[in-house]
Amino acid sequence: MGASGGWRGASALRCLRPAGLAGRAWGHGAPWGWAWVGWIPCLLTFLLVSCPGFKRPLSTSERVPRICIVGSGPAGFYTAQHLLKHHKLARVDIYEKLPVPFGLVRFGVAPDHPEVKNVINTFTQTAQSDRCSYYGNVTVGKDVTVEELQQAYHAVVLSYGAEDNRILGIPGENLSGVYSARAFVGWYNGLPENRDLKPDLSSKTVLVLGQGNVALDVARILLTPLDLLRKTDITEGSLAAIASSKVKRVWLVGRRGPLQVAFTIKELREMVNLPGARPILDPADFAGLRDAIKDVPRPRKRLTELMIKTALEKPGEKEAKIWASATREWGLKFLRSPLEILPTADGKRARGIRMAVTRLEGSGESATAVPTGEVEELECGLILSSIGYRSLPLGSSVPFDRKHGIIPNHLGRVQGVPGLYCSGWVKRGPTGVIITTMNDSFDTAQSVLEDLQAGMLNVSNTKEGFESVRSILQSRGVHPVSFSDWEKIDAAEVARGQLAGKPREKIVDPQEMLQLIGLAPFHSVSLKGKTLYSVLFFKPNERK
């Protein structure tokens, strides 16, 4: 197989190996060790196709499974990667609501965490496989229904994530100055739906409700020195707003105690070492914790130790220096449960929050917070609720467990709907880091492969895949964005970023993206759009 040989010769990153070029694994003898022993027909096929000069016999097993994936975030791409790698014929189409791919890697991962975004390189290799296609700008459930996709494909994998957030359910939640952290993250990361959020950053104190990694992300972005933010792919609009921010102090509030925080140690360490900021931790919160963590698992133990060290011990030279000259600060508040957002006199804006003081019942991860009856008020003009993301149901044909906010499934097989699968946050809930979603998506792909092998997906019934979806979309006036279209948008963003000394300047208006690739009429090109065009077609060295 020439393709795999060429790839091998390129000696390129293993993790970037295109999922589609899986033929290279011949030499490892993997089939013998598994369930293949004794599976004579396949063995024969294997021997035949591995000998050059033999034409592979056509059989029903040679039918091409058409699989579609809904959502182009990490779950979608990792599912596609695994399917393409472990099935040599399967064709995978990835549908995405937005014109641009990669979901939370683009719109969720903090701009100052570019390392995490390296996964995009692998996703790009997957998308460039000749057995994989990307169709952006297509909203499943609106432009095309899940039933229509099931008609067009042998298997449909739902990987559309968690596009909503949990709500506080307290009075004052809708006042100006109160935002979901999800929307705030979307704003600084250029998510189109949040581009006009315009959060009011004139308050000195910000309160973040929640103690997970998203809470730490928003706190860090609010406190990071501008010179550091400027070098990231944070949007220019949000950078300008943060440049005139008056925020000096960020509180992260949790209903429970230090042993129940949800953030991970990497993010906490970043806060401890954040230039220009000092931690304000109440030693009383951490006294006696050392004994409590003797027998807890290592991650929780190390995380708690870092909090204890920061709160109780004399800082090291590096920290002491940062903290002494810090002009901003952040702190963790425990055992507080929000009761009400307090309005300003005119009733329009948030001016503070009333919280119930709680105590813990039980211990460890399962401890619950119960109100003590005591109440505390805190003045703050900006409140970000960061109590979790939430998946939404996708039409009546897809079962949805409202209580857990997931699609009920067994190992990724949607309950009661053969041929329908799910992966990522919509499968297991909105938690975990990239490796969690990777493994979880590989698991779902594995289920699809098992069902293909067991004949539970009828591939003898030829399906047209996108060919039949195309006409549906055409009839509804929907113009899908291809992966090469995205590459044009990508190039334009990178070129714009280059001018500003940053990795990319994200385009935040979907219309502008579509104009750029000729999918939207030119007469509505905005001034911004024109600037973009000039950037796209100008060569940087001409300007010097």
Place this chain on the structure above:
Amino acid sequence: MAAAGLLGAVATLASRRLLCAPPGAARGRAAVLGPARRFGASARAWRSSEDKVTVHFINRDGDKLTAEGKIGDSLLDVVVDSNLDIDGFGACEGTLACSTCHLIFEDQIFKKLDAVTDEEMDMLDLAYGLTETSRLGCQICLKKFMNNMTVRVPEAVADVRQSIDMSKNS
């Protein structure tokens, strides 16, 4: 083939490699992104075989994969350069932002490894199947004493189904 050539080029552009620091030097993510080190055929030819270290990897399915690297290469480099088939290995490309290059070492080798940094420990905390002798492959650079060592790729998935591979015969 054209497709493979294109993919190769993209991968080369995208490859960001960990340059192994001498023992004791900080190996945090700040020190990470050096240019790709590549040797032409002539450079390969005269390079002494003494610089080579052989490493055996026990993959998740129990398969033994053997590869060679040169002293100073990270184990991530070895996996990448030899194109070893380990699912999802090195997702963040050696920038200490994930734990997908988690490997388990033999006791006597583990004891001789350079000290682990807090940042590596932080990522190991999120690794699946963590053991007492776990390290991240991107942080371990080949040394002479590692020749012929065997490292194990931990089981990644929670469920114990046998993995299916239909890329070879379907």
